[in-house]
Amino acid sequence: MGRANDSMLTEFVLVGLSAHPKLQTMFFVLVLWMYLMILLGNGVLISVIIYESHLHTPMYFFLCNLSFLDICYTSSSVPLILDSFLTVRKTISFSGCVVQMFLSFAMGATECVLLGMMALDRYVAICYPLRYPVIMSKSTYVPMAAGSWIIGLTDSLVQTSLAMQLPFCTNNVISHFVCEILAILKLACADISINVISMAVSNLIVLIIPLLVISVSYVFIVATILRIPSTEGKRKAFSTCSAHLTVVIVFYGTIFCMYAKPKSKNSVGSDHQDITDALISLFYGVMTPMLNPIIYSLRNKDVKAAVKNMLGRKHFADGM
Numbered sequence: 662m663g664r665a666n667d668s669m670l671t672e673f674v675l676v677g678l679s680a681h682p683k684l685q686t687m688f689f690v691l692v693l694w695m696y697l698m699i700l701l702g703n704g705v706l707i708s709v710i711i712y713e714s715h716l717h718t719p720m721y722f723f724l725c726n727l728s729f730l731d732i733c734y735t736s737s738s739v740p741l742i743l744d745s746f747l748t749v750r751k752t753i754s755f756s757g758c759v760v761q762m763f764l765s766f767a768m769g770a771t772e773c774v775l776l777g778m779m780a781l782d783r784y785v786a787i788c789y790p791l792r793y794p795v796i797m798s799k800s801t802y803v804p805m806a807a808g809s810w811i812i813g814l815t816d817s818l819v820q821t822s823l824a825m826q827l828p829f830c831t832n833n834v835i836s837h838f839v840c841e842i843l844a845i846l847k848l849a850c851a852d853i854s855i856n857v858i859s860m861a862v863s864n865l866i867v868l869i870i871p872l873l874v875i876s877v878s879y880v881f882i883v884a885t886i887l888r889i890p891s892t893e894g895k896r897k898a899f900s901t902c903s904a905h906l907t908v909v910i911v912f913y914g915t916i917f918c919m920y921a922k923p924k925s926k927n928s929v930g931s932d933h934q935d936i937t938d939a940l941i942s943l944f945y946g947v948m949t950p951m952l953n954p955i956i957y958s959l960r961n962k963d964v965k966a967a968v969k970n971m972l973g974r975k976h977f978a979d980g981m
Contacts (some may be wrong), residue, residue: 695947703729720786724957731953753870764840770863772912774867777871784878820842824842827856832934
């Protein structure tokens with residue numbers, strides 16, 4: 662993805678926490694530790710799902726995609742964030758900024774849609790348990806996952822291309838840790854109405870519609886669970902959905918703070934607001950991917966048993 666406008670800028674400056682040097686060391690250690698936990702947790706979860714044949718079901722196929730998404734998302738931004746903590750003036754080339762922005766936006770948009778697909782899977786599993794194997798066959802859940810990726814990548818391509826068509830004059834300072842699209846739009850020295858409209862459409866497609874799908878699915882799921890006569894039956898039914906619901910709450914709670922209301926470039930807030938927005942983005946970009954494997958491991962007996970089984974076999978093989 663090359664440069665597509667006539668701007669004189671060849672690089673951007675990432676501010677991050679440069680105005681708070683005492684916090685940078687603390688955040689570097691914290692973010693590095695969280696990134697390693699993301700790689701470890703999601704890597705183990707992917708390995709377990711691939712390794713254990715009884716986990717080759719639609720739910721775990723989606724979960725494997727989710728873990729891979731989290732690794733890709735953090736790997737597209739965290740190394741840049743860590744580098745910004747170590748340098749006084751962090752610069753990034755125009756083309757490097759475009760690539761990083763495209764990858765981060767694509768992974769985030771894909772995850773939104775994928776969570777909606779996972780809700781549909783849980784809806785069919787709870788509301789139509791006898792027909793579940795037929796409805797959620799491989800010919801159904803693989804295209805659902807592939808569609809999530811296609812929508813996310815296409816949406817990111819459109820948003821990034823529109824942003825890079827804008828002219829950027831002398832201001833190249835991004836009040837963020839990474840090349841975040843809303844922070845980039847604030848720097849444009851032209852009307853960004855088309856970008857704001859495009860972002861609103863994007864919000865509808867990858868945020869609002871999946872959230873509506875999730876909400877409606879869980880209305881029917883809860884109604885079905887409440888009709889189950891036994892308490893044990895209700896508990897088992899809800900346990901299959903609780904991890905996904907927890908991930909949805911954490912994910913959407915943070916992402917809506919950033920993208921639900923795109924701002925025009927003239928509505929730039931104070932420095933404190935910019936830092937607050939950047940920290941919210943950092944939380945979304947690092948905390949959520951770290952929590953996902955923990956949530957699914959703690960709330961899922963099959964995953965915990967599979968991890969123990971895999972580690973047990975590895976320990977046995979090492980002892981041979």
